[in-house]
Amino acid sequence: MSTIIRTARFSTTLRHRPALLALTTRPCLALSKVPGHFQNFHDSSQKKIIGDVRSQIPQVTTQHIPESVAAPQDISSTEFSSAHLKAYSASELLSYLIMGLCTVNKTILNLCIKVFPYVPIPVIKALVYKIYCGGETFDQVRKTGARLSDRGIHNMMLSLTIEACDGNDKVDPDSIVSQTRQSVRDILIPHTESIINTSGKDINSIPPGYVALKPTGFSHDAANVLRYYNANPKYAAMFDELVERASSICQEIYDANSKFALKYPNRTAPLVVGVIDAEKHDLQEGVYELQRRLYAKFNPKNKPVSVVGTLQMYLAGSSDLLAMEERLAAEHGYRLGLKLVRGAYIHSEKDRSVIHKTKEDTDKNYNQGITYCLESILAHQGNTSVIGHLVVASHNAESLSLTTRKLAEPVYASNSNKSNIVLGQLMGMADNITYNLIKEYKIDNVIKYVPWGPPLETKHYLLRRLEENGDAVKSDNGFPLVKAVVSEMMARFKSVLL
Numbered sequence: 001m002s003t004i005i006r007t008a009r010f011s012t013t014l015r016h017r018p019a020l021l022a023l024t025t026r027p028c029l030a031l032s033k034v035p036g037h038f039q040n041f042h043d044s045s046q047k048k049i050i051g052d053v054r055s056q057i058p059q060v061t062t063q064h065i066p067e068s069v070a071a072p073q074d075i076s077s078t079e080f081s082s083a084h085l086k087a088y089s090a091s092e093l094l095s096y097l098i099m100g101l102c103t104v105n106k107t108i109l110n111l112c113i114k115v116f117p118y119v120p121i122p123v124i125k126a127l128v129y130k131i132y133c134g135g136e137t138f139d140q141v142r143k144t145g146a147r148l149s150d151r152g153i154h155n156m157m158l159s160l161t162i163e164a165c166d167g168n169d170k171v172d173p174d175s176i177v178s179q180t181r182q183s184v185r186d187i188l189i190p191h192t193e194s195i196i197n198t199s200g201k202d203i204n205s206i207p208p209g210y211v212a213l214k215p216t217g218f219s220h221d222a223a224n225v226l227r228y229y230n231a232n233p234k235y236a237a238m239f240d241e242l243v244e245r246a247s248s249i250c251q252e253i254y255d256a257n258s259k260f261a262l263k264y265p266n267r268t269a270p271l272v273v274g275v276i277d278a279e280k281h282d283l284q285e286g287v288y289e290l291q292r293r294l295y296a297k298f299n300p301k302n303k304p305v306s307v308v309g310t311l312q313m314y315l316a317g318s319s320d321l322l323a324m325e326e327r328l329a330a331e332h333g334y335r336l337g338l339k340l341v342r343g344a345y346i347h348s349e350k351d352r353s354v355i356h357k358t359k360e361d362t363d364k365n366y367n368q369g370i371t372y373c374l375e376s377i378l379a380h381q382g383n384t385s386v387i388g389h390l391v392v393a394s395h396n397a398e399s400l401s402l403t404t405r406k407l408a409e410p411v412y413a414s415n416s417n418k419s420n421i422v423l424g425q426l427m428g429m430a431d432n433i434t435y436n437l438i439k440e441y442k443i444d445n446v447i448k449y450v451p452w453g454p455p456l457e458t459k460h461y462l463l464r465r466l467e468e469n470g471d472a473v474k475s476d477n478g479f480p481l482v483k484a485v486v487s488e489m490m491a492r493f494k495s496v497l498l
């Protein structure tokens, strides 16, 4: 049975959309069998279509962004701001102190990265788990949500963190689905309701609650399923099951948004969103296909989007991909939700040629991408734009400045679509920037990515954070962090003595 026939079984909505199912950015066996325009994406006719689409997109380079928009605001001042540390408990401060010491210079950091896999779980749990992870149980995650909310961070992107992409086949996909669905019902929806009722904010100033969906958690042998979904009948069938599992969570989210829409008719953006996380590059073709099927099913025109996909802007082909996704959405009558990230797998990516050559190229591409999406969303009122929702998922001060300046432009003052633009940082990362966004720049739509789950499973996630924290041994790590934590500890000690 061909891949086209099998995928067409997925839904009536998609039955008449083989082109949508077939278009991928890599050669696709199923496509080459189909006549007409269902051809290999890399053939010349297909390239021309994409070329045409790109030419319609204003090329927003940093040179073309007006000075007032491009110049970075002082969100992360070079002088480390320690104001946010006042909200932390003594044990959280100790964790930050340890993190600061681990990232004091590259040599110590590299040593810590080497030693980390051998550190026993109870030690990790006692020392750093709580600043990066939301907890192991629903109750602990709820408390984390409440603590974040006390700091003005009114919603979360929950992520049940089970690392399964490297052949960890101990995962039980059905249990991941049921725990994730339950986390939407028992954590995200009540948390969002409670923020609506207690924060005193306007309904359009409340960020949605997100649940991150890791495609590698939704199938056994997920890496091969995502790699070979359209080349091997066994994996194609498993891919359909993977899509069904993700769909069952998105259905829960879609239904919740429908209920919210009745209860809060003035709200423009969704109040709950499912976000497909991006994985290593060689799995991404399957992930893009998953995203497209979910968009088509759960992001109908003129309604808030319920599904957001992720684009990694460190990929050299990402701006073409963005253009293609927008064109596919327009052609097939659904809306796009996008989370733009730079990309987390630079350390483990085998094929380095797929990534932009320099950090500057990645930065430029990221800033162009967010500017394009922002302008596209803000050019409309209500839920009429093709790109319907954007999560600027970054800790980079320049990218966040760009976003905050755009949102602050007087022309958008009464545009309710601003609630469709949300800034997200990982829990425990760039906390001083998150604090500044909320307290100094009065940005409401800020959320934290909150991984939760068993500490053993979150160990890989924590290792990636350690690597990322030290990428440049940045100003919010290392010695500045140690200095700030010590002075906060001293201040508390003095106040006890007085």
Ligand SMILES: Cc1cc2nc3c(=O)[nH]c(=O)nc-3n(C[C@H](O)[C@H](O)[C@H](O)COP(=O)(O)OP(=O)(O)OC[C@H]3O[C@@H](n4cnc5c(N)ncnc54)[C@H](O)[C@@H]3O)c2cc1C
Pocket: 157, 276, 277, 278, 279, 310, 312, 314, 341, 342, 343, 344, 345, 346, 355, 356, 357, 358, 359, 360, 362, 393, 394, 395, 396, 424, 425, 426, 448, 449, 468, 471
């Ligand atoms: C809410 C949230 C969700 C996320 N979800 C995902 C996800 O689903 N999938 C995923 O892959 N990542 C995800 N990330 C991580 C993200 O991709 C980045 O790794 C991380 O945010 C660091 O990038 P930054 O934008 O904060 O900026 P910076 O710290 O300024 O940039 C660091 C990034 O720049 C890029 N880079 C560094 N050096 C080079 C170089 N020499 N050449 C080219 N590029 C370079 C890399 O992407 C690196 O991670 C998420 C991040 C957040 C905040």
